[in-house]
Amino acid sequence: MNISELYKIYKQSYQVSTDTRKVEKGCVFFGLKGDNFNGNKFAEDALKKGAAFAVVDEAAYQTKPTIILVNDVLKTMQALASYHRNELGIPIISLTGSNGKTTTKELINAVLSEKYNTTATEGNLNNHIGVPLTLLSMTPKTEIGIVEMGANHLKEIELLCNIAQPDYGYITNFGKAHLEGFGSIEGVIEGKSELYTYLKNHNKTAFVNANDPIQLEKSVAINQVTFGGENTNVSVSFVEANPFVHVQFDNEIVKSQLIGAYNYNNISAALAIGHYFKVKSEDSIKAIENYVPSNNRSQIIHKGSNKIVLDAYNANPSSMEVALENLSNLTDSHKIAILGDMFELGKTAEAEHQFIVDLLSNLSISKAYLIGENFYKCRANEDKIQLFNSYESFKKHFSTLNITNATLLIKASRGMALERVLDIV
Known part of the structure; x- marks a missing residue:
């Protein structure tokens, strides 16, 4: 089936799905494949849940007239998207x-x-x-x-x-x-x-x-x-x-x-x-x-007497630096940084984490708690900065503190899930 023919089918609903848990009635299901999954296997399930058609790229799964066989599901979906973009x-x-x-x-x-x-x-x-x-x-x-x-x-x-x-x-x-x-x-x-x-x-x-x-x-x-x-x-x-x-x-x-x-x-x-x-x-x-930010992106949350800047959706050296400088520039008197490791830095990871630690030493921030294997390897001013190799060790220590009237910045890469700190502040 060529793209123009598939487009006529798509236009019947203007809806597609790649997840059988989110199938809408009348949609076209694309059975994408990855390293650990094969969406072809769910074509019939998608039809049972309301999809009008399913697209697969393995002949063994073309078991019904409404299951369309193509050479490559992902490339077909991309080509259909471009075709649609031009039609619009x-x-x-x-x-x-x-x-x-x-x-x-x-x-x-x-x-x-x-x-x-x-x-x-x-x-x-x-x-x-x-x-x-x-x-x-x-x-x-x-x-x-x-x-x-x-x-x-x-x-x-x-x-x-x-x-x-x-x-x-x-x-x-x-x-x-x-x-x-x-x-x-x-x-x-x-x-x-x-x-x-x-x-x-x-x-x-x-x-x-x-x-x-x-x-x-x-x-x-x-x-x-x-x-x-x-x-x-x-x-x-x-x-x-x-x-x-x-x-x-x-x-x-x-x-x-x-x-x-x-x-x-x-x-x-x-x-x-x-x-x-x-x-x-x-x-x-x-x-x-x-506009109000959400999803752990630059949110302001008040818990008791503390004000929390929750920016835990993601982090890299550039975003970490400006977030810390912003915290430092706030007029609040008691400012605390709770930071987690930054990922996907490759061979620069050690230097970039040390850069953040050194930056903290020169900023107007009362205390910093740094969490993760990368930060734990850094050299730090122990009076101002405490290092923890895991979230559990940080949690054990932090839960004993009675922090009040403070402004806290929480920031880390997504894999650190540092929004968990909200449960112990």
């Missing part, structure tokens, strides 16, 4: 970067939703599977699509661009994330800039943070919409972050519910993109001010 013909905004992708995507979606019917990546489903699923979740009612793209190796963003074919692109920043896969910060810059390469080669447009010299350098010769300070297409200026970020836009002070000065850039991008797409300023401001 709507503006697609893609964004990538080392930090802040999901928050920025949510802010852009909030702003554009004030005027348009938008469809955006759910959560962080931003890889070679998530991007086509995002595209296939768009319907004829969608007016603008917002597609988050993640990568931890070279050529991944290139692949995702070829699937999504964005009209607009934005790179949040270039930081020390996924160094194990990219090899170095230079590799990160090269990998993320594959979005710029696509935009340039197809005469598309980049939204560029003029406060980031790397963005300015790498986006030369591309159609640009610049934002940030003076002499840009859209002026957004930083006001304060104590703890919530306030910015000035269109002669108004925008009071967000996001913490950390680093969110200034995320807010600015959303306001700039809204301005470009002619969303009224008052509507953009309302969208930013009403």
Whole structure:
């Protein structure tokens, strides 16, 4: 079956699924395969649960007329997504970067939703599977699509661009994330800039943070919409972050519910993109001010007399550094950092963890508790910094403390699941 024929089937519902636990009635089920699973095996189960058709790539599982055999399920789903994207013909905004992708995507979606019917990546489903699923979740009612793209190796963003074919692109920043896969910060810059390469080669447009010299350098010769300070297409200026970020836009002070000065850039991008797409300023401001972070991303939580900055969704050296600097700059008197290991750093892991420890020694932070095998190997000022090789050893110690009237930052890579600290604060 060719893609145009499969597309006619997909159009009957505009719904797809790769998980039999989430099958919607009338959808098309794609039996994806991985190292430890074979979705082909669940084709019949998907049909029983309401799927209209199932797509497999092993002939043994084509047991019914409504089970479609293809050469490669994943490549077929990707091709169908691209076909659908072209049939819709709507503006697609893609964004990538080392930090802040999901928050920025949510802010852009909030702003554009004030005027348009938008469809955006759910959560962080931003890889070679998530991007086509995002595209296939768009319907004829969608007016603008917002597609988050993640990568931890070279050529991944290139692949995702070829699937999504964005009209607009934005790179949040270039930081020390996924160094194990990219090899170095230079590799990160090269990998993320594959979005710029696509935009340039197809005469598309980049939204560029003029406060980031790397963005300015790498986006030369591309159609640009610049934002940030003076002499840009859209002026957004930083006001304060104590703890919530306030910015000035269109002669108004925008009071967000996001913490950390680093969110200034995320807010600015959303306001700039809204301005470009002619969303009224008052509507953009309302969208930013009403946005509340969730899912362990820069959340403010109050427990007893303590204020907790929960930023435990993920971490890398760049995001850890700005989060700690933000904590240090708060006017609160009693500030505590509870940090967990950063993953996917490869051969740089030892140096990057030691860098964070050394940084802590020079910041205005009362106490730091560092958890994980990487941090435990570091040299630290024991008066200010305590090291624990496991969460259990930290928990045993921390549970004996009676911490009150403090501001606590909780941050680590996802695998550390450091939101568990909430149970013992």
